[in-house]
Amino acid sequence: MISARGVCVRLGASDILHGVDLTVTDGEVVALLGANGSGKSTLVRSLVGVLPLAAGSVELLGSPLGPSVDWERVGYVPQRVSAQSGVPSTAREVVSSGLLHGRRLRLPRGWRTRTDEALELVGLRDRAQDSTSELSGGQQQRVLIARALVRRPDVMILDEPVAGVDQPSQEAFAATMRRLVSQGLTVLVVLHELGELAPLVTRAVVLRHGQVVHDGAPPAASPGTTTRRTSTSTPTTTTRATTRAPPSTSPTPG
Amino acid sequence: MIDELVYMLTDPLMQRALIAALLVGLTAPIVGTYLVQRRLSLLGDGIGHVALTGVALGWLVGAAMGLVPQDVLAIPGAVIAAVVGSVAIEIVRSRGRTSGDVALALLFYGGIAGGVLLIGIAGGTQSNLMAYLFGSISTVTGADLVLTVILGVVILAVGLGLRAALFTVSQDEEFAIASGLPVRFLNIAVAVVAALTVTVAMRVVGLLLVSALMIVPVAVAQLVTRSFSRTMLLAAIVGVTVCVTGLSITYWHNWSPGATIVVLAIVVYAVVATVAPAIARGRRRHHHDPHPDIPDDVRVRPESTSVQGAPAAERKGGDDPCSA
Ligand SMILES: Nc1ncnc2c1ncn2[C@@H]1O[C@H](COP(=O)(O)OP(=O)(O)OP(=O)(O)O)[C@@H](O)[C@H]1O
Numbered sequence: 131m132i133s134a135r136g137v138c139v140r141l142g143a144s145d146i147l148h149g150v151d152l153t154v155t156d157g158e159v160v161a162l163l164g165a166n167g168s169g170k171s172t173l174v175r176s177l178v179g180v181l182p183l184a185a186g187s188v189e190l191l192g193s194p195l196g197p198s199v200d201w202e203r204v205g206y207v208p209q210r211v212s213a214q215s216g217v218p219s220t221a222r223e224v225v226s227s228g229l230l231h232g233r234r235l236r237l238p239r240g241w242r243t244r245t246d247e248a249l250e251l252v253g254l255r256d257r258a259q260d261s262t263s264e265l266s267g268g269q270q271q272r273v274l275i276a277r278a279l280v281r282r283p284d285v286m287i288l289d290e291p292v293a294g295v296d297q298p299s300q301e302a303f304a305a306t307m308r309r310l311v312s313q314g315l316t317v318l319v320v321l322h323e324l325g326e327l328a329p330l331v332t333r334a335v336v337l338r339h340g341q342v343v344h345d346g347a348p349p350a351a352s353p354g355t356t357t358r359r360t361s362t363s364t365p366t367t368t369t370r371a372t373t374r375a376p377p378s379t380s381p382t383p384g
Numbered sequence: 385m386i387d388e389l390v391y392m393l394t395d396p397l398m399q400r401a402l403i404a405a406l407l408v409g410l411t412a413p414i415v416g417t418y419l420v421q422r423r424l425s426l427l428g429d430g431i432g433h434v435a436l437t438g439v440a441l442g443w444l445v446g447a448a449m450g451l452v453p454q455d456v457l458a459i460p461g462a463v464i465a466a467v468v469g470s471v472a473i474e475i476v477r478s479r480g481r482t483s484g485d486v487a488l489a490l491l492f493y494g495g496i497a498g499g500v501l502l503i504g505i506a507g508g509t510q511s512n513l514m515a516y517l518f519g520s521i522s523t524v525t526g527a528d529l530v531l532t533v534i535l536g537v538v539i540l541a542v543g544l545g546l547r548a549a550l551f552t553v554s555q556d557e558e559f560a561i562a563s564g565l566p567v568r569f570l571n572i573a574v575a576v577v578a579a580l581t582v583t584v585a586m587r588v589v590g591l592l593l594v595s596a597l598m599i600v601p602v603a604v605a606q607l608v609t610r611s612f613s614r615t616m617l618l619a620a621i622v623g624v625t626v627c628v629t630g631l632s633i634t635y636w637h638n639w640s641p642g643a644t645i646v647v648l649a650i651v652v653y654a655v656v657a658t659v660a661p662a663i664a665r666g667r668r669r670h671h672h673d674p675h676p677d678i679p680d681d682v683r684v685r686p687e688s689t690s691v692q693g694a695p696a697a698e699r700k701g702g703d704d705p706c707s708a
């Protein structure tokens with residue numbers, strides 16, 4: 131579904147990625163891990179054609195990056211930078227823009243229903259008419275998830291989709307993903323914590339300084355415990371204890 | 385009063401002017417909505433300045449060819465220069481090398497200086513440029529009107545026909561690329577349409593005030609709307625209203641039509657800006673509370689908060705700190 135060979139990306143004067151190979155096959159859920167600045171966003175942005183490749187090649191759904199890709203089957207959730215556009219737009223308008231792809235430049239018939247269904251999936255159906263600038267950061271993130279879901283993709287590329295999203299919404303998101311994955315969705319997801327998605331993840335790829343340093347089993351983590359490992363051969367990550375389970379948890383900023 | 389209106393509407397000169405004003409009032413805010421959304425509010429100004437060079441260039445060519453009214457090529461010259469200039473700005477912007485800011489500044493100064501220089505070479509005077517800088521709607525000819533209508537139709541076809549796609553690229557260019565949309569084509573479409581709008585509006589309000597018609601109605605609409613489509617619709621209504629009203633005023637008063645229209649738009653902005661917050665507050669009173677049934681995912685236990693030395697009493701309905 132996704133196949134990257136020797137991807138090098140240069141931003142400004144520095145080489146951010148040095149020869150990254152990444153293959154995601156049908157039905158896999160691959161977590162892309164790594165420290166801040168390790169190049170995760172750079173990698174996924176180059177996979178969807180936002181950043182030019184200095185070397186290497188990328189294939190999406192069997193076609194080289196470009197107009198021949200069946201973009202309707204690809205859903206992308208960018209890492210949010212809170213740049214607001216100059217004109218207000220409603221959640222419904224933003225989500226509906228996910229229905230355009232490739233050469234489809236106009237909204238299809240029934241776009242409103244499909245948009246509202248996608249908003250329903252992220253629990254924002256009742257905020258459809260609200261301006262996105264009136265939504266909280268986590269709600270805006272959920273709008274972006276809905277924008278990727280609305281075209282019913284076969285492969286999703288998500289860059290920290292649940293950063294800043296509260297626990298119930300993360301659970302709802304994980305439930306949606308579980309259902310879609312069981313229907314055959316392929317996922318590449320950038321994460322810092324496997325969190326609610328941990329049971330779904332079939333493989334983990336770890337980036338460090340723009341190179342793949344691990345590609346294999348996801349870090350073992352069971353909910354409710356905090357795992358910290360220092361071995362170099364296995365990825366290091368922490369899973370956060372769910373805030374609900376232990377009754378004596380002190381308040382966490384929501 | 386009615387008589388005077390009928391008289392105005394039967395004056396062929398005024399008829400042409402009104403049609404031109406109507407088209408400009410409709411198209412400029414529609415295109416302006418995309419520019420504001422992309423945070424390129426000053427693009428119209430930059431294009432306007434370049435168009436001045438185009439006017440002078442058209443004049444120069446016309447003079448060289450010995451054409452009879454020397455300025456027959458002025459408007460085609462403006463169209464060409466504006467399109468070239470705006471596409472150049474778009475290319476500079478998308479390369480991300482120079483900041484759009486600097487590119488615009490270069491156009492501002494280069495455009496004016498080039499225009500003044502060329503008009504002198506063509507044997508004209510700077511006052512020949514005044515009609516283009518400040519508008520000359522009273523001299524709209526039948527041929528001018530035909531060109532205006534054609535350009536207006538093109539602008540509307542692109543601005544409305546491609547609305548969803550233009551919204552998508554203007555809203556989040558990265559997502560548009562990741563959706564495989566022809567982003568470069570769409571960006572250039574916006575640039576070209578902006579250039580055409582400038583040249584159409586040139587006759588009505590003049591190059592120096594063109595941008596006001598693209599931006600101020602959008603600014604008015606934004607004060608009261610939450611959606612992109614409503615903003616565009618309301619901006620177009622405001623644009624048409626101020627253009628037609630402003631022009632009609634100058635039928636009776638000997639004021640500059642362009643300046644009258646722009647001042648009117650700014651007055652509308654000031655009035656709406658004053659009134660809108662009060663209306664919004666009134667509406668919010670019937671509106672749901674800003675935190676509708678958000679589930680409490682974090683359990684707050686009284687003991688655990690008092691550990692931190694800040695005993696937090698359970699909030700009851702009445703003690704909303706904001707209601708004091
Ligand atoms: N436009 C840019 N020009 C130059 N360098 C950049 C640019 N954008 C990012 N970088 C650099 O590229 C490196 C990788 O950035 P990237 O955004 O891919 O990291 P990341 O792994 O996604 O981090 P995070 O966990 O914070 O999201 C960083 O060192 C960053 O400084």
Ligand SMILES: [Mg+2]
Pocket residue numbers: 170171172209289
């Ligand atoms: Mg990142």
